[in-house]
Structures are given as structure tokens and as C-alpha cells.
Amino acid sequence: MVATLGSFTFDPAHTSVQERHNEVGGRRERTIEISGVIVGASTVDAIEARLDALLDAASAEDYSAALSLRPGRRLWVRRESFTRQVESSARVGSFTLMLKAKSPFEEAVELSVYPWNVTDSGDVLHLASAGNVFAMPSIRLAPLGNLINPAVSDGTRTIEYAGTVRDGSVLIFDGANGRVTLDENDVSPYTAGEFPRLEPEGATLTFSDDVTSAHAAFGSVEFRSRWW
Numbered sequence: 001m002v003a004t005l006g007s008f009t010f011d012p013a014h015t016s017v018q019e020r021h022n023e024v025g026g027r028r029e030r031t032i033e034i035s036g037v038i039v040g041a042s043t044v045d046a047i048e049a050r051l052d053a054l055l056d057a058a059s060a061e062d063y064s065a066a067l068s069l070r071p072g073r074r075l076w077v078r079r080e081s082f083t084r085q086v087e088s089s090a091r092v093g094s095f096t097l098m099l100k101a102k103s104p105f106e107e108a109v110e111l112s113v114y115p116w117n118v119t120d121s122g123d124v125l126h127l128a129s130a131g132n133v134f135a136m137p138s139i140r141l142a143p144l145g146n147l148i149n150p151a152v153s154d155g156t157r158t159i160e161y162a163g164t165v166r167d168g169s170v171l172i173f174d175g176a177n178g179r180v181t182l183d184e185n186d187v188s189p190y191t192a193g194e195f196p197r198l199e200p201e202g203a204t205l206t207f208s209d210d211v212t213s214a215h216a217a218f219g220s221v222e223f224r225s226r227w228w
Helices: 044-057
Strands: 015-024 027-038 065-068 073-087 092-101 106-108 112-115 124-127 138-143 151-153 158-161 171-174 179-182 191-193 203-208 217-223
Touching: 027 044, 027 073, 044 073, 044 092, 065 092, 124 217, 158 171, 158 179, 203 217
Parallel strands: none
Antiparallel strands: 015 027, 027 092, 065 073, 073 092, 073 106, 112 217, 124 203, 138 171, 138 217, 151 158, 151 203, 158 191, 171 179
């Protein structure tokens, strides 16, 4: 596998990667150390430019850089430290880059999207994550009529919006970001419960609403599988 950091591609023949999993303050953390050499450049300036490009590939301020160590997966990372050295006579550069991941879980680059058109309270959708840990889905509901107190459950966890979602509006239970929006406005304070999860072995999502509700919506579920 050829590792990439943003648009920077590491030379697999001259790069080593070490991943570390730690628990800090009750939270899991993932750090990555990438070290290697820059060879084959015709000038010292070319080596310096290559090292500059690597330095710029990850910010020290935020987790805006995508690191891919395995096909189809990524981590969002920030730069913890970067050391470099250039041997001018040999025209060889070396580096050690320390990165910290925003989440300890790798996520799929490709977003999985499934339609879920609700026609009655109690409608279900069976889904499974392709990873080895649970995924947090985002569930979108565009009602046909008014939905009163709509909720979605995985059988263990249920998230419910206490209110009316009118015909023409869009309600999103965004488990990945831990919030609920109505027409792009944050309505999380008007919700109760826990966001459903999609386990690797599968999960059944169940829609419910009040008896006097419309029981109908165009919907979809999207998520990124995750790996530990």
C-alpha cells in the first residue's frame, strides 16, 4: 500500500510507518510516526522542495489533512512534530513526521448511502457496517405531510425529535457529528435519547412517530464504515 498525506505520496521503498494506540484521560488516541528518506533528486533544492511539500501537507493547527495508510480508508490528522535533514554531498534528505489523529478510528473514504422511504410507523431498514467497529449513521427524513415526534431506533438506542417536521422540511439525525438539524438549523436541544449505531454484524433501524403523524417520508441513511 502506498501511503498518502493529502496530495503528498510517500515512497513505499524508503518510508516506514508506525502506529500507536494509547489511552489518555479515558480516551483512546492514535498517533502515527512516519519516517523515511528522499532519494533520486538531482539537486539539493529539489530535496528541500520535497521536504517542504511534506511539511505543508499537514497543519499543526487543525485536523484538516487526510492520511491514507490502507486502501479505501483514511484518518484526519494534524502535525505534532517534523524533523528533517539534508546531506548535500549525497543529495539525500531524511525526515520524521509525527501525526495525531482526530479520531482513533479509520473511516471509509467512500460514503455509503441507502434510500429509506418510510410509509408507516414501525418501518425498518436492515444495514451493516463493513468495518470492525460500529458506524454512526446520518438519517435524513423529508416528510410527506407532517411528522410529529419522529424517532429512529437501532433496538438499543433511540433518538427522537420532540416537535413537528412539516411537509417540505428536512430533518437530519446526524450521528456522525452528534447533532440534529431541521432545515439546516440545529435543533439538538429539542431531542432526547442516543444516536443509533450500525454494527459490523448488522443492525435494524426502526422509524416511529405519533399516531396522528403522517407516517411517511422520503429518507436516506448514509455512513462511513470504521476500523480500529
